[in-house]
Amino acid sequence: MAGEAGGEPRAWLAVEETAATFISRSLSSRPPIILPPPLHRAPLRPGNVVEIAGPSNSGKSHLLLMAAVQCILPKEWEGIYIGGLGKSVMYLDLDCRFDVLRLAQILRKRIAEGSAHLRNGDLEKDGTKDEFQSSFENALFSDCMQRFLYARCHNSSEITAALKTVQSQSRSEVLGLGIYFVMIDSIGAFYWIDRASQPAGENKGKSLQSVTETVIHEIRKFLQLQPALVLVTKAPIYAEGTTTANDFNRGSSKYMMEDSTVLKYSRLDEERTLSCREYMPSIWQSFVTHRINLQVEEAVVPSVHENEVLSTYTSEWMQPSLKTKEKFSIVGEVHKIHYQS
Numbered sequence: 001m002a003g004e005a006g007g008e009p010r011a012w013l014a015v016e017e018t019a020a021t022f023i024s025r026s027l028s029s030r031p032p033i034i035l036p037p038p039l040h041r042a043p044l045r046p047g048n049v050v051e052i053a054g055p056s057n058s059g060k061s062h063l064l065l066m067a068a069v070q071c072i073l074p075k076e077w078e079g080i081y082i083g084g085l086g087k088s089v090m091y092l093d094l095d096c097r098f099d100v101l102r103l104a105q106i107l108r109k110r111i112a113e114g115s116a117h118l119r120n121g122d123l124e125k126d127g128t129k130d131e132f133q134s135s136f137e138n139a140l141f142s143d144c145m146q147r148f149l150y151a152r153c154h155n156s157s158e159i160t161a162a163l164k165t166v167q168s169q170s171r172s173e174v175l176g177l178g179i180y181f182v183m184i185d186s187i188g189a190f191y192w193i194d195r196a197s198q199p200a201g202e203n204k205g206k207s208l209q210s211v212t213e214t215v216i217h218e219i220r221k222f223l224q225l226q227p228a229l230v231l232v233t234k235a236p237i238y239a240e241g242t243t244t245a246n247d248f249n250r251g252s253s254k255y256m257m258e259d260s261t262v263l264k265y266s267r268l269d270e271e272r273t274l275s276c277r278e279y280m281p282s283i284w285q286s287f288v289t290h291r292i293n294l295q296v297e298e299a300v301v302p303s304v305h306e307n308e309v310l311s312t313y314t315s316e317w318m319q320p321s322l323k324t325k326e327k328f329s330i331v332g333e334v335h336k337i338h339y340q341s
Helices: 009-013 019-029 060-072 100-114 116-120 128-145 156-172 191-197 204-225 261-272 282-287
Strands: 049-053 088-093 148-152 179-185 229-234 290-302 309-319 321-331 334-340
Touching (some): 100 128, 156 179, 179 204
Parallel strands (some): 049 229
Antiparallel strands (some): 309 321
């Protein structure tokens, strides 16, 4: 925050002012970040750690991609308003399920929406307009993708190494803008691996605690260098510490699956009969500043394509507790939000 104010920390704090003025100045230096629904409901600022929890195929990774696109898009491009943040994203893929084609699809959709008015210009219909728009969109797409940094992690040690890389990237300030979003998908991916790798006779909880402490330590070191928003997904663990078959079969998200509706809902019913328990160590629970839970609804809605049925989802902010639910559906790369009390 001191760096954003353009001075040293002590100088930034040495200003004589009332508490109200100090709070106002602090909030103005870190204004709320505008994110896609349903993340828009809680005011999020750099330094916050947001946990997006939910079962398999509840839209967690999709929300990360939507937020990433919002971040890497510029506010303006060649005099045309785009509406993005124009900053870099570091995406840590722990599930090894990241789909770059899906990211490109969402990004190109947003770019097409921003350049839609170019189709209504006064240029003659000789192909010049189409060529200009194509060049405009391709150049913007390339510029945005340069601000998307990706790392795939296969164990907890690689998470620590990747976070150290984030700190290095922050010092060099990617494209002069720095990393603004750090995304981890998903934080519990190596839970069972870490438990199984612990030697017999030793405290497994202590081992998990130390691994989590290391991860949190590296995140905090980065946030000290540069305030950023941390977005983390987390899949639940059910009943006696076991996961359902659906948690191990996460090859594609629900909005990308074509059939097997009966199988999906039988698994959904099975999951809802089990109680979800918290499995992350207490140090992680206290580190998280915001929590939102996503669930898959049994109700389905017809999509814009014939003979295709899509599920609806609900989101509920648990921290802070907003005591309201949002219902939304995902059609392709588009969010359709319906509010539900």
